[in-house]
Amino acid sequence: MKEILLIFRKDLLVEWRSKQIFPTMLIFSLLLLLIFNVAFEFRSDIDFHTISAVVWITFIFSGLLALGRSFSLEKENNAFSFLLLIPVSRSYIYLGKLLSNLVMVIVSEIFILPLFLLFFLFDAKGLSLMDTILPFLGVTVLGTIGFVSLGTFFSSMAVNTKLRDMMLPLLVFPLIIPVIITSVGVCSSILEGRPLGYYAFSLQILVCFDIIFVLLCSLLFEYLIEDSGD
Amino acid sequence: MKIAETDPFSFKEMRKALFFLTFALMVLGTWMTFFYAPTEVVMGHVQRIFYFHMGTVWAATVAFTVVFVASIYYLVKETAKWDTLAYCSAEIGMLLLTLTIITGSIWAKPVWGTWWTWDPQLTTTFILWVLYAVYLLLRSGAGGRGKKARYSAIFAIVAFVDLPVVYISARIKRGISPVVFGPGGGGIDPAMMQTLLVVLLGFTLLFILLLRERIRIMNMETALYTRGR
Numbered sequence: 001m002k003e004i005l006l007i008f009r010k011d012l013l014v015e016w017r018s019k020q021i022f023p024t025m026l027i028f029s030l031l032l033l034l035i036f037n038v039a040f041e042f043r044s045d046i047d048f049h050t051i052s053a054v055v056w057i058t059f060i061f062s063g064l065l066a067l068g069r070s071f072s073l074e075k076e077n078n079a080f081s082f083l084l085l086i087p088v089s090r091s092y093i094y095l096g097k098l099l100s101n102l103v104m105v106i107v108s109e110i111f112i113l114p115l116f117l118l119f120f121l122f123d124a125k126g127l128s129l130m131d132t133i134l135p136f137l138g139v140t141v142l143g144t145i146g147f148v149s150l151g152t153f154f155s156s157m158a159v160n161t162k163l164r165d166m167m168l169p170l171l172v173f174p175l176i177i178p179v180i181i182t183s184v185g186v187c188s189s190i191l192e193g194r195p196l197g198y199y200a201f202s203l204q205i206l207v208c209f210d211i212i213f214v215l216l217c218s219l220l221f222e223y224l225i226e227d228s229g230d
Numbered sequence: 231m232k233i234a235e236t237d238p239f240s241f242k243e244m245r246k247a248l249f250f251l252t253f254a255l256m257v258l259g260t261w262m263t264f265f266y267a268p269t270e271v272v273m274g275h276v277q278r279i280f281y282f283h284m285g286t287v288w289a290a291t292v293a294f295t296v297v298f299v300a301s302i303y304y305l306v307k308e309t310a311k312w313d314t315l316a317y318c319s320a321e322i323g324m325l326l327l328t329l330t331i332i333t334g335s336i337w338a339k340p341v342w343g344t345w346w347t348w349d350p351q352l353t354t355t356f357i358l359w360v361l362y363a364v365y366l367l368l369r370s371g372a373g374g375r376g377k378k379a380r381y382s383a384i385f386a387i388v389a390f391v392d393l394p395v396v397y398i399s400a401r402i403k404r405g406i407s408p409v410v411f412g413p414g415g416g417g418i419d420p421a422m423m424q425t426l427l428v429v430l431l432g433f434t435l436l437f438i439l440l441l442r443e444r445i446r447i448m449n450m451e452t453a454l455y456t457r458g459r
Contacts, residue, residue, distance in 0.1 A: 150388070157381050163371040170367060171385065174360045175392045178399035185402060205399050216391055220384050223305050 003088045007096025008103075014073070015104065021066045022104060029062040029112045033119055051120050052187035056180060058112065059140070060147055063105045067151035068168050070101055071159045080225075090225060091218035098152045098214070106144055113140070121191075135190050139203070143183035145210045147176045153217040157224060182206040245442070252439045255432035259285070259425070267425040276340050281425055283333040285433035286326045287355070292437055293323030294358065297365075298390040301383035310452075313379035316386060317369065318444040322437060324362040331355060350400040357396050361389040 015021055036054045040046060074080035083093060113136075151172050158167040182202040189199040263281045270277035300316035334352070335345045346352065368385055372378035 153388075154385075157384070160377065161368070161372050161381070167368070167371060170364050174357055174364060175388060177357055178392070178395045181399040181402065202399070202402055205395065205402070209395055209399075212391065212395070213388075216388060220305075220387065223380060224384055226380065 003086055003092045004096040004099060007083070007086075007093060008099040011070075011097065011100030012103065015100075021069050022108060025062045025066045025104070025108045026111055028065055029058050029108065030115065032058045032061060033112070033116055037119055046120065048191040049184070049188040052184045052191065054120065055113075055116050055187065056143070056184050058116070059105075059109055059144065060176070060180070062108065062112075063144065063147060064151055064169055064172060066104055066108070067101055067148065067155045068158070068165045070097060070152060071156045072164070075159055084225065090222045093225075094153065094156075094218050094221040097156075098149060098217075101152050102145060102148050105148055106141060109140055109144065110137075113137075131193065132190055136187060139183060139186045139190065139206070142203075142206050142210060143179050146179035146183070146206060146213065147172065149210065149213045149217055150175050153213075153221065153224070156221075178205060178209050182209070248435065248439050248442070252432065252435040255428060255435055259429040259432040262425040262428055267422050268419055273341055276337060279333050279337045281429045283330060283337060284426060285429040286333065287330040288430050289433040289437040290323050290326035290330055290358075292434065293319045293326060293441075294362075294390065294393075296441075297323065297386050301386040304379060304383045305387075310375075310379070313383065314445055314448050314452075315441075316383060318441055318448055320362060320365050320386070322440050322444060324359070324366065326433075326437070327355065327359050327362060331359065348400075350397060353400040354393065354397045358393060361393070365389070 033054075036058070040050075071080070074083060084090075086093065151168070154171040155168055158164060158171060161167045163170075182205050185202045186199045186206070189202075259281070263278050267278065267281070269275060296319040297316045300312045300319065304312035304316060334355075338347070339345050365382055365385055369378050369382050372381050
């Protein structure tokens with residue numbers, strides 16, 4: 001447990017001092033929002049489902065950008081080999097990485113959300129904190145766990161392939177389809193002000209997805225980074 | 231070293247028997263599809279493509295399961311044999327699934343009036359196809375043989391676990407999945423059922439035949455490659 005937190009702390013410290021990934025992610029998200037706005041011709045009559053879709057595409061694209069760096073950073077100066085020297089199960093390394101990636105992605109999402117509300121929902125009448133914003137944030141966290149769990153896992157695979165960063169979205173996108181379907185569905189239901197019962201099933205699937213893939217990835221991580229020469 | 235010896239399953243007679251049995255069943259299945267099975271009342275003759283559609287999708291599912299099981303075996307045992315099995319099965323599965331999508335589209339156009347719709351089954355099939363494609367891409371871009379085998383095995387396992395979740399989540403939005411025939415579709419003519427069973431069996435054998443041949447070629451390639459060095 002201690003080791004997970006140590007890796008977590010190390011990653012955040014590296015980011016805090018280098019300030020590489022986080023600003024890039026923020027600007028990238030901003031640009032995506034701008035592109036969506038331009039593509040929709042600055043309309044204000046966009047329905048809630050489209051808005052949720054836009055926000056999730058933004059989250060996932062900018063999130064994967066950060067995840068791609070997560071392990072290529074470790075490749076510099078062969079840092080990863082030293083990480084492997086920690087005398088604990090390899091799944092701890094995965095969980096530590098997952099935790100630091102999660103915090104980074106979620107924090108950037110929290111920065112982006114108000115801007116997104118400003119750009120897309122400028123004529124929405126006073127969103128209630130309890131009924132809309134908090135549930136929305138909750139779903140955002142759940143959905144983020146879903147795609148970051150697989151993203152972190154495959155990031156360590158992608159950096160070792162010939163295609164590198166190009167490989168990551170190919171590996172992750174088809175697998176996170178359930179996250180996209182459920183998160184977008186639940187978010188639009190929340191914006192429409194529907195009761196919990198309306199989207200409870202989607203929420204259950206999302207939670208199941210998170211549990212299944214965090215467990216499966218930490219289990220398989222052992223096999224992923226066997227330190228054979230190739 | 232003779233190349234043929236590298237194939238542990240290479241029993242000449244068995245190979246021949248499998249070939250003729252597959253051929254006979256495929257011919258019989260085709261004949262039954264066109265002449266034995268009665269014409270469907272509502273859809274007419276176009277429904278006949280469904281037997282082949284079912285045959286390919288069934289074999290593609292078997293192929294995908296083989297990839298999954300072989301991948302687990304590979305991770306545990308780390309013998310190249312299992313990797314070869316997984317890879318060859320994936321290749322054939324991709325081919326079969328492509329045929330499934332094409333036959334499905336041909337059937338859907340006159341019956342549903344569209345080539346494609348985002349029905350849960352179609353969405354899942356499409357994603358399975360993409361997963362196969364990524365699996366094959368990953369293999370071509372992974373690097374050394376050991377890494378290639380390990381990475382693709384891991385991807386196959388994650389993909390196999392993912393697929394049911396994809397299906398369930400795809401059902402949330404559009405639950406219109408039309409049960410055309412089979413369980414839940416009401417009564418089905420016994421002649422249709424017999425035709426379907428023969429076609430399914432034929433495609434299963436075809437898959438096994440193709441798989442064995444592909445493994446044989448793969449082993450020959452490996453043997454030639456190692457000898458060439």
